[in-house]
Amino acid sequence: MTYHPGVVIAIRRHYADELGVARLIAAGELSSPQHYENIALFALRITGTGAAYRRALEEFVWRDPKLYLTDEFLQRCGGLPVIFEHPGRNSIDTREFANRVVGTVFFAYIKGDEVWAIARIYDADAAQLMEQNQLSTSPAVVFRDPTVNAKVKLEDGQTLLIEGKPSLLDHIAICPKGVWDKGGEPSGVSSAAVGDTHMTEEEKKAAEEKSKADAEEKERQDKARKDAEGGEKLDKLLSHLDSMSKRMDAWEAEEKTRKDAEEKERADKAKKDAEDKMSEEERKVAADKAKKDAEDEKEREEKERADKAKKDAEEKSRKDADEIRKAVADMAARIPATISDADYNALADAQARADGVYLAFGKSAPHPMRGETPLAYRVRLLNGVKEHSPGFKGVALDKVALADVKALDSIEPQIYADAEAVARSPAAVAEGELRCITKHVGAHIYREFVGNPAAWMNPIAGPTRQFVTRFNDTTRGAH
Numbered sequence: 001m002t003y004h005p006g007v008v009i010a011i012r013r014h015y016a017d018e019l020g021v022a023r024l025i026a027a028g029e030l031s032s033p034q035h036y037e038n039i040a041l042f043a044l045r046i047t048g049t050g051a052a053y054r055r056a057l058e059e060f061v062w063r064d065p066k067l068y069l070t071d072e073f074l075q076r077c078g079g080l081p082v083i084f085e086h087p088g089r090n091s092i093d094t095r096e097f098a099n100r101v102v103g104t105v106f107f108a109y110i111k112g113d114e115v116w117a118i119a120r121i122y123d124a125d126a127a128q129l130m131e132q133n134q135l136s137t138s139p140a141v142v143f144r145d146p147t148v149n150a151k152v153k154l155e156d157g158q159t160l161l162i163e164g165k166p167s168l169l170d171h172i173a174i175c176p177k178g179v180w181d182k183g184g185e186p187s188g189v190s191s192a193a194v195g196d197t198h199m200t201e202e203e204k205k206a207a208e209e210k211s212k213a214d215a216e217e218k219e220r221q222d223k224a225r226k227d228a229e230g231g232e233k234l235d236k237l238l239s240h241l242d243s244m245s246k247r248m249d250a251w252e253a254e255e256k257t258r259k260d261a262e263e264k265e266r267a268d269k270a271k272k273d274a275e276d277k278m279s280e281e282e283r284k285v286a287a288d289k290a291k292k293d294a295e296d297e298k299e300r301e302e303k304e305r306a307d308k309a310k311k312d313a314e315e316k317s318r319k320d321a322d323e324i325r326k327a328v329a330d331m332a333a334r335i336p337a338t339i340s341d342a343d344y345n346a347l348a349d350a351q352a353r354a355d356g357v358y359l360a361f362g363k364s365a366p367h368p369m370r371g372e373t374p375l376a377y378r379v380r381l382l383n384g385v386k387e388h389s390p391g392f393k394g395v396a397l398d399k400v401a402l403a404d405v406k407a408l409d410s411i412e413p414q415i416y417a418d419a420e421a422v423a424r425s426p427a428a429v430a431e432g433e434l435r436c437i438t439k440h441v442g443a444h445i446y447r448e449f450v451g452n453p454a455a456w457m458n459p460i461a462g463p464t465r466q467f468v469t470r471f472n473d474t475t476r477g478a479h
Contacts, residue, residue, distance in 0.1 A: 022107040022118035031192035032118075033131055039103070039120045040127035043190035046077055046108060046115040046172055047139045048180030051327030059159040060328050061179070067165050069110050077108035081171045082119050084126060090140055091170040102126040105172065114180070119172075126174070130189050133364065136178040137188030141166035160328060182331055185367075346374035354381040357416050360423035361385075375401050378408070382415050389418035 018041060024030040025043055032043035049065040067073070083092065083100035092100065102123035109116055121127045129135070143149060148164025177186045275283065339347075347368045354365040366384070368377045379397045387393045392415050401408045 018120070019107065025118055026107065026109045026116070032190040033121070033127065033192075035127075039122055040124075040131070042103075042119050042121055042127075042130060044082070044105070044117055044119050044172060044174075045111075045137050045178075045180060045188040046080070046105070046117050048114045048182065050113060051324070051331040052179045052182050053331050054179055059161055060154070060331060062160060062162045062324055062327065064163070065113055067163075068115055069113070073115065074108040074110070076169050077105050077115070077117050080105040080117070080169055082121065082174065083171050084174050086138065086140060086173045086175070091142060091168070102174070117172075130174060131191050131193045134186050134191065134194045135174055135176060135189045136181050136186035138173045138175050138178040138180075140170040140173065142168035142170055144168070154328070160324070162324070343374055347372075347377055350374060350378045350381060353412075353416065354385075357385055357420050357423070360420050375405065375408075378412065382412060385419035386415050388422040389415040391418070 018036050018039070021030065021034050021036055022041055025032050025034060025041060033040045035041075047063065047068060049063045049068050052061050052063070053059075054061055081092065081097065081101050082103040082105060083096075084102060085100070087096040087100065103119050103121035103126075105117045105119050107118040121130065143164070144167035150162045150164075152160045152162065154160055174189065178188050181187055351365050351368065358365040365381060372380075376398075379401050382397050386395070386397065392411060395411070397408065397411070400411065
């Protein structure tokens, strides 16, 4: 939810401190991030649970929700360092802490089957990158005792690592894409500035279905309320009938108790009469038989309990195995197909060429979509800016690419050059406005402005001074 800036300021004043603002972000009543005093408060994913795929290790991993979705784990997240990218080793030391830490975690909470937290980001450049780009997170955990983990070979030959309880939560790293994105678009850092452009089709469909379900639920509630209002008399009648039914049930129960007592009395009397007729030897035989029958019954009951416990354990083990296999299969289905090094480099080069032009318009070049070829990606990037190229804005670039790739190679630089010239031309900026063009060179950020300087000078220039050159006197003429 996004509020007007004035409303956000009022909310912050009401809640007085950063913890109150963090609770509103976690509840979804304020968007992430929120700039408070000298820090930026971001919602970050600490870890997911269930099945995921670690491409770097070429293995599936299972993280048991029962070990992570707990109050104890939320408390362990307090003060967790937030860094940019993982260090060379699995944990950070004094030097890596000084070089990489940009903030800390201070308010953890459970969101569905994931653990999220509000982080204080102190580094302004890092906060800007996290706000303007859809990034993700990757947790680093340490297992002092490796025997708590187990590796299983799947039927297709791949490896499944079933993790136990980690002995240390070392840090949470900000990264372009994390394991717990589970093969989808990066989603570990929540930023309202990016919007929902990175929602997967599954997420969009889920949001639409939830909206439809909410509307249907409201309709059911309205109908139930009307039915309740219209059926008040029926409710009273049913209440009377229910009272009568309870009285009948009580009478039947009382009658059954009386008959059972009489039957027991007759049985006890018959048993006593039979015992009185039995000899001492017959009573001993009957007692031995009764004792053996009781022992046999006890043994039978114990065997039934043991068999049931064994069956329940086997059923639970089977269900756990089925759950893990299903989660791994779902995870494998979401993992994008492996692309060649040549295609990966071609996609990266196309994005780098386009990003400079898109930044000139205050935007970022869109990321390649899953399964998209380098040629299709180039055409999509060019279609985003070709309206600024007089010679090619009406050309169907997809048909050109299919017909002759070399022709596209010659058209591409001209379209980008035309678009960049328009972006940097003051004539392309509306009267009274300035356009900010941001560049990232290494770790530095440069900003250029194009347009009319009067957009920022006029508000502070003051009124224009005027000079009197003559007075008009209608009785004596002009002087």
